[in-house]
Amino acid sequence: DVKVTQSSRYLVKRTGEKVFLECVQDMDHENMFWYRQDPGLGLRLIYFSYDVKMKEKGDIPEGYSVSREKKERFSLILESASTNQTSMYLCASSYDRGAGYEQYFGPGTRLTVT
Amino acid sequence: SQQGEEDPQALSIQEGENATMNCSYKTSINNLQWYRQNSGRGLVHLILIRSNEREKHSGRLRVTLDTSKKSSSLLITASRAADTASYFCATVKGYQKVTFGTGTKLQVIP
Numbered sequence: 001d002v003k004v005t006q007s008s009r010y011l012v013k014r015t016g017e018k019v020f021l022e023c024v025q026d027m028d029h030e031n032m033f034w035y036r037q038d039p040g041l042g043l044r045l046i047y048f049s050y051d052v053k054m055k056e057k058g059d060i061p062e063g064y065s066v067s068r069e070k071k072e073r074f075s076l077i078l079e080s081a082s083t084n085q086t087s088m089y090l091c092a093s094s095y096d097r098g099a100g101y102e103q104y105f106g107p108g109t110r111l112t113v114t
Numbered sequence: 115s116q117q118g119e120e121d122p123q124a125l126s127i128q129e130g131e132n133a134t135m136n137c138s139y140k141t142s143i144n145n146l147q148w149y150r151q152n153s154g155r156g157l158v159h160l161i162l163i164r165s166n167e168r169e170k171h172s173g174r175l176r177v178t179l180d181t182s183k184k185s186s187s188l189l190i191t192a193s194r195a196a197d198t199a200s201y202f203c204a205t206v207k208g209y210q211k212v213t214f215g216t217g218t219k220l221q222v223i224p
Contacts, residue, residue: 004156035214042202042216043157090156101206102147105156 003027004106006091012112019078021109023091030096032074033103034058034066037088049074050096081113118146118203118215126221133190135218137203138183146179147204148188151217157202160188195224 007022023032031050035043035058045058047066055066063085067075074093078085088110092103118139127133137146145164149157163170163179163186170177176189190197200217207213 033212040216043214045213088154092157101145101212102159102162103149103157103204103212105149105158107156108154110154 004091004093004104006089006106006109008109009107010110010112012114013078013081014114015082017078017081017113019081019111019113021076021078021089021091021111023074023076023093023106024072025074025093025104026072027093027095027104028071029093029104030071031094031101032068033092033094034064034074034076035090035092036060036085037090037108043090046076081111083113085111086113087111118205118213120201120203120215120218122218123216124219124221126223127193129193129195129222129224131193133193133197133220133222135188135201135220137186137188137215139186139203139205139213139215140184141207142181143205143207145206146177146186147206147212148175148177148186149202149204149214151200151202153199160201190220193220193222195222198222 004025033048034046049055049068065077091106094103118137121136147162148160151157161172174191179186202217204214
């Protein structure tokens with residue numbers, strides 16, 4: 001079974017703090033993704049990575065950065081957290097072998113910035 | 115953006131009834147996928163339909179795709195209380211780009 005894990009289920013941080021969200025997958029997937037999910041807005045892609053050290057901006061990259069030093073790990077960084085970054089953050093991974101890019105999701109991290 | 119739009123936004127049915135939800139999108143796609151999300155959890159992939167397919171079945175799920183109308187529907191037959199969840203369509207175009215819709219919240223009443 002594919003497993004995608006995220007470092008925290010719930011996180012509370014203060015405005016201005018640097019925040020790290022970690023995601024690990026155990027199926028040797030090439031692609032990894034970070035989304036945020038807000039009521040009424042669905043899932044919006046922040047960044048994705050199709051290989052180690054490679055990254056591409058998604059639809060809403062402002063205020064975020066990412067790091068992928070190892071194939072199994074993809075980190076999302078909030079350089080200076082703000083209250084409008086309070087959200088549910090979802091990590092996903094997928095193969096890059098013509099499987100149609102079916103994505104496997106982690107359980108999510110609910111981040112609150114106060 | 116080619117974000118999918120699900121319709122209806124919310125649906126409440128009795129156990130045993132069928133549930134139908136629809137997805138519309140804006141541009142051409144390689145494939146379309148449906149996902150399910152239980153409250154406060156990650157998404158789980160249900161079914162994928164390619165742009166050259168018109169219908170696909172998986173257990174109690176039936177998905178149709180009409181590329182001329184840029185729309186898809188997900189039918190859940192003989193619904194169960196455990197089907198209560200949010201359902202999202204996701205369109206895939208180009209290299210790795212997956213775009214999710216805003217979801218349909220389904221409640222199945224026992």
